[in-house]
Amino acid sequence: MPVEEDHDVVVVDVEKIENSNEETEQQEEASDGMEKKQLSSKILRRNDSLEMKSQRFSATHAAKVRAILVFDTSTSFQSIGIVYGDIGTSPLYVYSSTFTDGIKNNDDILGVLSLILYTITLIPLIKYVLVVxxxxxxxxGGTFALYSLICRYAKVGLIPNQQVEDADVSNYQLQLPNNRQKRASKLKSALEKSHFMKLFLLFATMLGTSMVIGDGVLTPCISVLSAVGGIKQAATNINNGKFLFMYVVVLISVAILVCLFMAQRFGTDKVGYTFAPIICIWFAFIAAIGLYNFIKYDPSIIKAVNPKYIVDYFIRNKKDAWISLGGVVLAITGTEALFADVGHFTVRSVQISMCSVTYPALILAYVGQASFLRKHNDLVSDTFYKSIPGIAVVFVMTLTSAFLVLIMIMIWKTHILLIISYVLIIGSVEVVYLSSVLYKFDQGGYLPLAFAAVLMFIMYVWNNVYRRKYYYELDHKISAEKVKEIACNTSLCRLPGLAMFYSELVQGVPPIFKHYVANVPALHSLLIFVSIKSLPISKVPTEERFLFRHVHPKELNVFRCVVRYGYTDVRNEEEPFEKLLVERLKQFIVDEFWKSQNGDDQEEEEKVQEEIEKEIESVEKASQDGVVHLIGENEIVACKGANIGKRILIDYAYNFLKKNLRQSEKLFDIPHKRMVKVGMTYEL
Structure with missing residues (x-):
């Protein structure tokens, strides 16, 4: 079971210390004076301009800097083609969606432009690019990234599969400040003690993820329809223009969407390089047109930087101004992609592309449009789409802010005044926008929420029954003594070969093993219980993926292995899973033997070496004799006497999802000829 005590982790760079010691020993033993100087300069690592080595160091350092700059520039270019498709096309419909009843006062344009300018500056630029x-x-990035950070710092997970060794994974550690504060400890303790808060955090994470997906269903359609709507002007010059417009716009939009989604299968790298030039040209055009309109029509529009016009706009229009925020918020549609898609690129590349390309282009575009509208009030409705407030986006932004506040308090230990400022400025703006878009819920805002509700139901069903199954296996797990008794049973036949028994239980041996032995009275010469575990981190390095333990006594040749993955890891790797596991097992055997060796006696070392070779030879022989993969095929049913809700949840909803789930043997590329499925019924 996991240790419940908290310990401050002190990370010591052992490798550097060892390297330094080795270099010092080599320096003392070396006889050549020049070699001593070189080793000495290595240890001191001085950057002396009079020495040739330091010149090479400077050149190498400069080369690294140039390589980093080239990489950041390349990924920044790619990110433009992936991240900014939604927010970049927002100028097509923001003003028409805001002034749905036309422009009643020319100064209202100043108020709306001021709202747009400050919204884009506060949310995408300051909140996401500089903070989130x-x-x-x-x-x-994304909602799961925030949730994983909280899970690693506080024990808020609902499945009791935490292990002390998890903290040894290099990506698991958090960069914590030294000045721990009482409020962080109090909040951490409150989260860990409250079952409701654990459920709420999980629910919020699933809701945020579902809403991003739900919004992703509609936003491309809105953007493409709005863009293709530009042919309306040409269509009206033809006989039956409206008829032609209706069908041509729909057909062209469908064709574009099909092509876009078909292109995604080629991967982010190719899609990014393909669409980046197109999006760059788009930003260049809207920026140039915006600058032209600004100069030609009304340069005085620049006074919209004064937030006084926002106040005047609300005083003049009252409730209508608040309702119009549902249109203004479309200016930041797609902002969540800045954080959600950062995993495909780098933080610096997204920051560079946003600050140098996207933000300036959008500002010029909206300023130019406002300048044009000041002279042509009657043309505001000419930009196609009018009123769906894409609601899911604003909700996810607000949810991100809430999670970020928890991280600021618990992990970053941010000063309380900065936290309060963030909540009052960013949080209040997002809450106001959320209230506005919720007002138009019945005018299309329910669509992304409907998609999110379906996804939420799927996630809830799977998570709920999975937790029930895990607790069932935990309550009925086989003790170490029972495993020893089974393995030592002389009535069991020991077959040559290696058997891998897969399960998801981390603590102990699953009950299905006892069921297997009762029906098949035979065990292989080498048995490994393989537990698949997901860690609350994005990626687990391959060299840290396998965690082995011996099941005593060692003569039984029984091991337990926890295979750890992050939530973005691809499990079907190029190197066969079976081969990788056997190699890591042999490495574990070597490490375990040397750790148990005491002293520097040469005779004892030779004895240990012989034992290691013997143990590894037995593993290799078992592997050569044949590997069998034993997979538990559990049938999950509701227990007798369960209410109708529980029976629907388990017997129908969960089992329907399970039938459509990709099976374990496909994930790990297990050969069907060497796979044995062991069935057992769990009554939950």
């Missing part, structure tokens, strides 16, 4: 991107999880 720092809360990435080893380079990955």
């Amino acid at each position: 991107l720092k809360a990435n999880d080893n380079g990955d």
Whole structure:
């Protein structure tokens, strides 16, 4: 079971210390004076301009800097083609969606432009680019990244599969400040003690993820329809223009969407390089047109930088101004992609592309449109789409802010005044926008929420029954003594070969093993219980993926292995899973033997070496004799006497999802000829 005590982790760079010691020993033993100087300069690592080595160091350092700059520039270019498709096309419909009843006062344009300018500056630029991107999880972003950070710092997970060894994974550690504060400890303790808060955090994470997906269903359609709507002007010059427009716009939009989604299968890298030039040209055009309109029509529109016009706009229009925020918020549609898609690129590349390309282009576009509208009030409705407030986006932004506040308090230990300022400025703006878009719920805002509700139901069903199954296996797990008794049973036949028994239980041996032995009275010469575990981090390095333990006594040749994955890891790797596991097992055997060796006696060392070779030879022989993969095929049913809700949840909803789930043997590329499925019924 996991240790419940908290310990401050002190990370010591052992490798550097060992390297330094080795270099010092080599320096003392070396006889050549020049070699001593070189080793000495290595240890001191001085950057002396009079020495040739330091010149090479400077050149190498400069080369690294140039390589980083080239990489950041390349990924920044790619990110333009992936991240900014939604927010970049927002100028097509923001003003028409805001002034749905036309422009009643020319100064209203100043108020709306001021709202747009400050919204784009506060939310995408300041909140996401400068603050939220720092809360990435080893380079990955999104709602799950924020949740994983909280899970690693506080024990808020609902499945009791935490292990002390999890903290040894390099990506698991958090960069914590030294000045721990009482409020962080109090909040951490409150989260860990409250079952309701654990459920709420999980629910919020699933809701946020579902809403991003739900919004992703509609936003491309809105953007493409709005863009293709530009042919309306040409269509009206033809006989039956409206008829032609209706069908041509729909057909062209469908064709574009089909092509876009078909292109995604080629991967982010190719899609990014393909669409980046197109999006760059788009930003260049809207920026140039915006600048032209600004100069030609009304340069005085620049006074919209004064927030006084926002106040005047609300005083003049009252409730209508609040309702119009549902249109203004479309100016930041797609902002969540800045954080969610950061895993495909880097934080710096997204920051560079946003600050140098996207933000300036959008500002010029909206300023130019406002300048044009000041002279042509009657043309505001000419930009096609009018009123769906894309609601899911604003909700996810607000949810991100809430999670970020938890991270600021618990993990970053941010000063309380900065936290309060963030909540009052950013949080209040998002809450106001959320209230506005919720007002138009019945005018299309329910669509992304409907998609999100379906996805939420799927996630809830799977998570709920999975937790029930895990607790069932935990309550009925086989003790170490029972495993020893089974393995030592002389009535069992020991077959040559290696058997891998898969399960998801981390603590102990699953009950299905006892069921297997009762029906098949035979065990292989080498048995490994393989537990598949997901860690609350994005990626687990391959060299840290396998965690082995011996089941005593060692003569039984029984091991337990926890295989750890992050939430973005691809499990079907190029190197066969079976081969990788056997190699890591042999490495574990070597390490375990040397750790148990005491002293520097040469005779004892030779004895240990012989034992290691013997143990590894037995593993290799078992592997050569044949590997069998034993997979538990559990049938989950509701227990007798269960209410109708529980029976629907388990017997129908969960089992329907399970039938459509990709099976374990496909995930790990297990050969069907060497796979044995062991069935057992769990009554939950």
